[in-house]
Amino acid sequence: MAQIRIENVRKDFGTFNAVKSSTFTIEDGEFFMLLGPSGCGKTTTLRMMAGLELPTSGEIYIDGEEVGQKPASQRDIAFVFQMFALYPHMNVRKNISYPLLSQGMARPQVRKKVAEVAEILGITDILERPVGGLSGGDRQRVALGRAIVRNPKAFLMDEPLGALDAEFRQHMSEELRALHDRMGATTVYVTHDQLEAMQMGDKIVVMNHGVVEQFGVPQDIYDWPATRFVAQFIGSPSMNFLEFNGTVGNGAEHVSLGETRFAVPRQLAGASGALTLGVRPEHVHLSDAASYRGEIIASEYLGTTQIVTLKTAHGQVKARIPSHVPVQVGESTGLDFDARTLSVFDNASNLALISETNREVLDHG
Ligand code: ATP
Numbered sequence: 629m630a631q632i633r634i635e636n637v638r639k640d641f642g643t644f645n646a647v648k649s650s651t652f653t654i655e656d657g658e659f660f661m662l663l664g665p666s667g668c669g670k671t672t673t674l675r676m677m678a679g680l681e682l683p684t685s686g687e688i689y690i691d692g693e694e695v696g697q698k699p700a701s702q703r704d705i706a707f708v709f710q711m712f713a714l715y716p717h718m719n720v721r722k723n724i725s726y727p728l729l730s731q732g733m734a735r736p737q738v739r740k741k742v743a744e745v746a747e748i749l750g751i752t753d754i755l756e757r758p759v760g761g762l763s764g765g766d767r768q769r770v771a772l773g774r775a776i777v778r779n780p781k782a783f784l785m786d787e788p789l790g791a792l793d794a795e796f797r798q799h800m801s802e803e804l805r806a807l808h809d810r811m812g813a814t815t816v817y818v819t820h821d822q823l824e825a826m827q828m829g830d831k832i833v834v835m836n837h838g839v840v841e842q843f844g845v846p847q848d849i850y851d852w853p854a855t856r857f858v859a860q861f862i863g864s865p866s867m868n869f870l871e872f873n874g875t876v877g878n879g880a881e882h883v884s885l886g887e888t889r890f891a892v893p894r895q896l897a898g899a900s901g902a903l904t905l906g907v908r909p910e911h912v913h914l915s916d917a918a919s920y921r922g923e924i925i926a927s928e929y930l931g932t933t934q935i936v937t938l939k940t941a942h943g944q945v946k947a948r949i950p951s952h953v954p955v956q957v958g959e960s961t962g963l964d965f966d967a968r969t970l971s972v973f974d975n976a977s978n979l980a981l982i983s984e985t986n987r988e989v990l991d992h993g
Contacts, residue, residue, distance in 0.1 A: 632690055639683055661817050664835035706783050765800060785816070857978065870942035871903075918964040924938055933948050
């Protein structure tokens with residue numbers, strides 16, 4: 629299995645710059661998510677790891693060896709596509725055996741390997757069946773089997789569950805993660821679905837317009853978004869943004885919205901001018917005693933919780949509160965913010981105002 633390191637990797641298609649200078653490391657055995665909206669450069673980044681695209685500049689290391697300009701055939705990496713292409717005229721066993729037979733492996737050894745892989749995937753009982761009549765889940769397992777049987781250094785997956793309906797997708801994502809935990813293979817997985825990335829990934833890279841916006845473990849990315857884009861992209865409903873003009877001193881531990889001071893959980897880097905306070909809906913509390921005020925303009929019932937939308941002097945705020953709490957559209961109420969995860973962004977750079985000390989902790993934590 630392998631560590632994969634991407635260093636200052638850039639990809640241009642003609643005059644179009646699809647991936648800007650990207651640097652990150654995927655550790656051996658990690659389940660690593662490349663996350664971002666359509667067109668942000670995730671697939672291009674994955675294809676460069678596989679050797680299906682060559683970087684315009686920068687280096688790609690697999691287990692310390694620079695492979696950036698080497699073709700896919702010399703990288704020993706398995707690429708699992710969204711549309712699993714199985715050979716329809718062959719049965720399951722032949723589909724899984726094919727990569728080994730084409731490498732010239734002796735038949736008894738192939739049989740043994742296929743049996744092992746089928747056992748791992750729970751498909752021993754369908755080995756002799758034609759792939760044509762299989763369910764979607766079994767087809768996915770066969771396709772995975774074909775990738776696993778080669779025992780590659782890493783698996784690269786491009787939205788492998790993208791075509792499935794929601795319920796089955798959830799089931800298969802749990803199965804893939806469990807399979808990973810059993811095998812411990814380095815896996816890089818492309819998705820535009822932030823929930824899927826949070827649920828499955830050990831680490832996530834968030835990309836936007838070819839730029840790596842943030843790289844880290846899911847909880848850090850959720851709690852401490854490094855940029856306004858990440859704060860908005862991760863979480864549903866997304867983080868609330870309250871825009872204000874102000875000055876924040878270096879090392880400040882609070883910000884002021886009008887007359888109300890809000891404690892922030894970390895020391896901030898100094899900034900002044902147009903700033904934005906970020907607060908997640910679950911950290912907004914409605915309390916008549918609070919001095920910061922808003923008007924309730926909508927409430928959406930979601931079973932155990934409800935999403936209440938309020939109008940404030942600094943923009944709209946959504947609060948996720950228990951559904952048994954009565955709320956009345958049109959009423960004014962106080963809002964309190966749980967200081968644990970408040971973020972502050974500089975509108976000029978769209979970066980979170982994190983003091984150097986905090987940034988070091990995040991970068992190395
Ligand atoms: P999606 O989820 O829609 O596939 P993505 O984040 O994976 O999005 P990429 O497929 O990496 O994005 O594409 C990034 C950008 O590069 C897009 O604007 C795309 O149109 C462009 N691009 C990708 N491949 C090529 C190519 N071969 N020639 C020209 N432009 C390309």
